[in-house]
Amino acid sequence: MTATLDRRDPAASPAGAPTTLPGLLLQRAEQTPDRVALRAKELGRWEQFTWSRYATRVADIAAGLRRLGVGPGDTVSIHSEDRVEWLLADLAVQGLGAITVGIYPTSPPDEVEYLLSHSETKVLITEDEEQFDKAMAVWDRLPALREVVVVDPRGIASDVDPRVRTFADLEATGADAGGSLDAYRASVAALDPEQSAIIVYTSGTTGPPKGAMLSHRNLLAVAETAALAYDATPDDEVLSYLPLCHIAERLISCISALRSGYVVNFGEGGPSFGTDMHEVQPTFFLGVPRVWEKMMASIEIRISDASWLKRRTYRLATALAKPVAARRMRGEGSVLDRVRYGIAWLLVFRSLRDKLGLGRIRVALSGAAPIAPQVLEFFWTLGVPIREAYGQTENSALCTFMPADDVRLGTVGKVAPGCELRIAEDGEILTRSAGVFLGYLKNPEATAETVDAEGWLHTGDIGELDADGFLRITDRKKDIIITAGGKNISPSEIENKLKVSPFIREAVVVGDRRKYLTALIGIEFDTVGDWATRRRIPYTTYEDLSSKPEVVQLVQEIVDEVNHQLAQVETIKRYTLLPKELDPEDGELTATQKVKRAALERQFGDLIEAMYR
Amino acid sequence: MERVTDNDHAPLLEVRDVTLRFGGVQALDGVTFDVLPGELFAVIGPNGAGKTSIFNCLNGVYQPQSGVIRLRGEDVLGRKPTAIANMGIARTFQNLGLFANLDVVDNLMLGRHIRMDVGFLAGMTWLGKARRQEIENRRRVEEIIELLELEPHRHTHVGLLPYGVQKRIELGRALAMDPVLLLLDEPVAGMNLEETEDMARYILEIQQELSLAMILVEHDMHMVMDIADRVMALDFGQPLIVGTPDEVQNDPAVIEAYLGGAT
Numbered sequence: 001m002t003a004t005l006d007r008r009d010p011a012a013s014p015a016g017a018p019t020t021l022p023g024l025l026l027q028r029a030e031q032t033p034d035r036v037a038l039r040a041k042e043l044g045r046w047e048q049f050t051w052s053r054y055a056t057r058v059a060d061i062a063a064g065l066r067r068l069g070v071g072p073g074d075t076v077s078i079h080s081e082d083r084v085e086w087l088l089a090d091l092a093v094q095g096l097g098a099i100t101v102g103i104y105p106t107s108p109p110d111e112v113e114y115l116l117s118h119s120e121t122k123v124l125i126t127e128d129e130e131q132f133d134k135a136m137a138v139w140d141r142l143p144a145l146r147e148v149v150v151v152d153p154r155g156i157a158s159d160v161d162p163r164v165r166t167f168a169d170l171e172a173t174g175a176d177a178g179g180s181l182d183a184y185r186a187s188v189a190a191l192d193p194e195q196s197a198i199i200v201y202t203s204g205t206t207g208p209p210k211g212a213m214l215s216h217r218n219l220l221a222v223a224e225t226a227a228l229a230y231d232a233t234p235d236d237e238v239l240s241y242l243p244l245c246h247i248a249e250r251l252i253s254c255i256s257a258l259r260s261g262y263v264v265n266f267g268e269g270g271p272s273f274g275t276d277m278h279e280v281q282p283t284f285f286l287g288v289p290r291v292w293e294k295m296m297a298s299i300e301i302r303i304s305d306a307s308w309l310k311r312r313t314y315r316l317a318t319a320l321a322k323p324v325a326a327r328r329m330r331g332e333g334s335v336l337d338r339v340r341y342g343i344a345w346l347l348v349f350r351s352l353r354d355k356l357g358l359g360r361i362r363v364a365l366s367g368a369a370p371i372a373p374q375v376l377e378f379f380w381t382l383g384v385p386i387r388e389a390y391g392q393t394e395n396s397a398l399c400t401f402m403p404a405d406d407v408r409l410g411t412v413g414k415v416a417p418g419c420e421l422r423i424a425e426d427g428e429i430l431t432r433s434a435g436v437f438l439g440y441l442k443n444p445e446a447t448a449e450t451v452d453a454e455g456w457l458h459t460g461d462i463g464e465l466d467a468d469g470f471l472r473i474t475d476r477k478k479d480i481i482i483t484a485g486g487k488n489i490s491p492s493e494i495e496n497k498l499k500v501s502p503f504i505r506e507a508v509v510v511g512d513r514r515k516y517l518t519a520l521i522g523i524e525f526d527t528v529g530d531w532a533t534r535r536r537i538p539y540t541t542y543e544d545l546s547s548k549p550e551v552v553q554l555v556q557e558i559v560d561e562v563n564h565q566l567a568q569v570e571t572i573k574r575y576t577l578l579p580k581e582l583d584p585e586d587g588e589l590t591a592t593q594k595v596k597r598a599a600l601e602r603q604f605g606d607l608i609e610a611m612y613r
Numbered sequence: 614m615e616r617v618t619d620n621d622h623a624p625l626l627e628v629r630d631v632t633l634r635f636g637g638v639q640a641l642d643g644v645t646f647d648v649l650p651g652e653l654f655a656v657i658g659p660n661g662a663g664k665t666s667i668f669n670c671l672n673g674v675y676q677p678q679s680g681v682i683r684l685r686g687e688d689v690l691g692r693k694p695t696a697i698a699n700m701g702i703a704r705t706f707q708n709l710g711l712f713a714n715l716d717v718v719d720n721l722m723l724g725r726h727i728r729m730d731v732g733f734l735a736g737m738t739w740l741g742k743a744r745r746q747e748i749e750n751r752r753r754v755e756e757i758i759e760l761l762e763l764e765p766h767r768h769t770h771v772g773l774l775p776y777g778v779q780k781r782i783e784l785g786r787a788l789a790m791d792p793v794l795l796l797l798d799e800p801v802a803g804m805n806l807e808e809t810e811d812m813a814r815y816i817l818e819i820q821q822e823l824s825l826a827m828i829l830v831e832h833d834m835h836m837v838m839d840i841a842d843r844v845m846a847l848d849f850g851q852p853l854i855v856g857t858p859d860e861v862q863n864d865p866a867v868i869e870a871y872l873g874g875a876t
Contacts, residue, residue, distance in 0.1 A: 043755035044767060129821075155822045272764040541806050 019193040020216040022058070022095035024223070024258040026188060029055035032261065035234065040084045040266040041276070049084070051261075059184035061167075062092035063174030066183075068123055068147050072097030075119045075199070079103040079112065079135070080127035082240045083266055085151050085167055087254055089125050090198070090244075094216070095188045100198045101211070102245025104591035105131065106584045111209075113138035115201055119211060119441065120144040125167065129155040136161075193217040199441055200247050200393045211441035212393045214247075221418060221434035222396035223259035226251060228417035229389075229401040230363050236262035236284045237360075239276055241269060246592055247397040248368050252286050277357025284363045289371035290593050292386065295356055296378050297502030297527050317344035318381055325380035331405025341383060349382050358384050365389050367397075368592060370473065372496040373409040380407075388412045390471065394450060395419070395457050396435035400471050411470040421471065422456065428477055429463045430456040462490075479597065481512045487569045489517065494562070494570060501558045502527045506582055508595055509572070510608055517570065518611040520604055521555055522578040528554070546577040574611040578604070623686075625650045625826050626671075626794055631680030633666055633850075640666045641677065642850040648794065651824040653816070655837045657861075658847035659870060664830040665707075666850075668796050671828075672704055673697045684794065698727060703792035705783045707799045713772030717763055717782055718754060720771055724789025725750040757785045760822065761815055777808035781815065788819065795819075795827045801836060809833060813840050838862060846870065 018024045028037070033052035040047055049057075070076060076093045078100060080086050086102075093100045101119045103112060105127070112134045116124060122144060126132050132150055139145060150156060151167040174180050193216040201209040226232070238257065242249035253264045262284065267276025287295075303314050321344040324337045353359045364379070367389040379386045387402035390412035399421065402413035415421040419433035436457050439447035451457050462480065463473040474480075475490035482488055491509035498507035498521065506522035525542050528551060532539055539545040555577060563571040582588040587599050601608060624647035633641040641663045648654045656664050669675040671682060673694040682689040684700055692700075711720050729750065735743040758764055761781050766774055771782055780800060787795055800816065801809040813836050819825055831837050837844060838858040846853040846861055848870040854861055861867055 043752060044758065044764075268764040271762060275765050275767075 022188040059180040060174035063180035064170035074098040077101040077121040109134040125149045128152040213438040232260035234261035247393045281360045286365040288368045317348040320344040329407035399431040427462045429459045516573040519575040543579045627683045629681040633677040655829040655841035655844045662847040663850040701793035703787040703790040704796035721754040724786040
């Protein structure tokens, strides 16, 4: 019931300062026209764009969209992996006073239909044949959808439909008309900052997705908050790799990039993520826990594969650096510390970090889901200072941040500049800031449940504030397990302890209204596969590997170890290995790889029941 | 936008009454079939049925005693393997034809070699046409890298890569020749289930994106029946049937050849 307020007000900007993201873009293009704004790897080579080119292309695309009839209040959806065109289209749409909706590349056709229909999308910008086919399958049922624009038309017949055109055509028609930049400036100047700029559909773990409407003012507010929290500069480099339709990547690759002027890099994505990281060597990087866990697992595997000498050297370096990391988290550090870390760096960490693409990292963030403290400690020891952040789509992604010189593991840090934080009577975390959204599209009931009359956003998370204002999150309100014995248990804490193991990818603890806790556990195919190969255990598929007695034994040891750290009621009495890898396309994960508990408990209901027999 | 449809329904490849003997062994006996443009044509049969022999006749390694093979109306028989490769028939090998000590890009560039015609001097001095051609070829190689999702491995020595990836590079090397007909010799032999599914996906993607005709020789019946447009079943060098996967699967002669008449 403590209220914390940071007095710096990001909304108090000097008169004449841009109040929209397109306004920020135009300002960058005027002030630093020749600085590099974007880089993209095309046909194996990095191509770069300056701010002036960025703005010109956005203006041309806006002109092209205007010719298709897009105007203020209309909705344009983008269905694509991260690429330069995503940002160009987004800012073109916002500049016209229209609203951008991002669709996850992994969304199946029925979800695409739902989003396009619910948002009344007028123009769809789709990436390639794969995504195009999804839209074509449902277009008949979408009366509002007038035009489809394809970024990469390979494999699509040119005469497929008169209402289909290429992105290049759209841009060229906009450029040919001339004067597009002036027209864009005029329409940006006329924007009302209180209107919706984007709609972000939150892939809820239950029910259909809800469309959170964020205004230009919301986006500018979070831009300011992030700038104050992380001091990004035009010399920073980021890699765009998480889905841009998620607010977290939008913040890094678009909102903060426009505010701070750093370079956004688009690699080849997917399986090339490691290569992209290595080549870009970002200085500013946001990872979801899954990304950090996977990097950690890859290092552990690599070390266990290394020669005796290398393993000894690695252990020595870790022993040297660990105490340094602990002091660095408290904002302390001496010359001796620098020497100690310097030795570890020369011996091992320099090349290790370089390989991971973290050689130049200055600000490393973790967000979007809880992360285990062991993972954070591991990276701090390497000299990668990961700071957790906490926020949700509904408050434009950011409401707490970890101060660089006072890092407390197990918390998500302090209230971010410009935000307020409060714990309600029932333990729910409430936040209030200029970033709090306008509401859910066509869903006033859900909006009223989420934002109260005084403007407090009800996050649905349970947490507590300590005396120094650090926030500790217990769990999602609706995920809390109450056992048959009446004990409240937070499943995510136990799950994270299990997921620290490089061999475990997913863990779902079950036990609501039951006598004891059980877990569904999914192995990490790569690492367990490697482990099995080394022991000459033959296997074929994921299911086959999961059912090997040796693998079951391996997981048993991990579960036993975790059980030792838990109170009696929290221990996992029985568990079952999942027969398949979870997949967003099967409805088991959200597009951001979060487990959909309800769906899982339904799908694997028989496995769960078997554990209570 | 590119056109992907091809209205030309004349067969791309005609094979008529091809007969191949090694001494007393009848390897192929009166084999006749057509492959249409853009078609995925599969050849199945028990071991020793003559599947690989067909490939070896098609690309000039063996000279059949009688019969006709025509590609786009031009005679193939009697030509040397290099001349046939120049006509546009490329193949992949069951046991990989890659240079283990070169990286992926260089292996694919070697596949492009057939499309280069620069003289020794121009090549040495990297002038004019040599430069233009190298850039053009490198661009084409990048397109193949993208199609087969080989980006993470571009500069890795082929010998260091997993077998499944090497098979994909082998496919890429054949594609680099810009063939009109691609012969795939057991592209999923020795692969696990996941790698097999991936490979099937790549083959379908090649068929769709490049509308390239392919002949597939494969033991994995599930994959053949899943992806082929038409199938020819062979037994002891004789064609049993040519038809859609359904027709072939239900043909009594095929069942007999595979199951030895157990009914």
